Amino acid sequence: MNYDDLNDYELISYIQENNEEANNIIIKKYEPLISSMATRMLQSCPYLGLEKSDLIQEGMIGLNHAIGYFNEQKDITFYTFAKTCIERRLISTIISANRLKHKHLNESISFDTEDDGSLEYFLRDNSTNPEKIVVDEKETEDLIDIIRAKLTDFEDQVFELMLSYFNYKEIADILDKEPKQVDNAIQRIKNKVREEMKKYNK
Secondary structure, three states: OOOOOOOOOHHHHHHHHOHHHHHHHHHHHHHHHHHHHHHHHHHHHHOOOOOOHHHHHHHHHHHHHHHHHHOOOOOOOOHHHHHHHHHHHHHHHOOOOOOOOOHOOOOOEEEEEOOOOOOOOOOOOOOOOOHHHOOOOHHHHHHHHHHHHHOOHHHHHHHHHHOOOHHHHHHHHHHHOOOHHHHHHHHHHHHHHHHHHHHHHO
């Protein structure tokens, strides 16, 4: 059988039967996509000490996750699902590297959305005007979980990068979106954060 002639769905079916040749073909097929995404994201944040090989390796893990969890019955192509899994794995890697770099800042949550780099803190009651809010680790985790449950997938990606101290221009580069798209998402996130903070401070 010539596995090169098979489509993604057929290859995955063989992979699930532990067919090594089918697995090698789909990996080879998606290597250029992973390499391209790794290059783009590395250019977006070259100061984190990551190598392209590191991101490619993480991208491969994302692809393997897609292969293992793809459900053909759902209304989504494998390409779209794989691209999402790869992208999220790369973003998680970048976020982890950035958080290590900014470990001393983890007590506070900031949103950098201005061209001049000024910081605006939104995890607060609108009736007060502190520069930042500092809460214990458990409260912070609970609050972030509540907020993220209100966000769309795109907003959640933006929010996660915001929490890791990337500004909106860097986020646009990492997610391969127009800055205006990211800025609009940030405004929606701000509104949702304000609403949750009203409840949080009651």
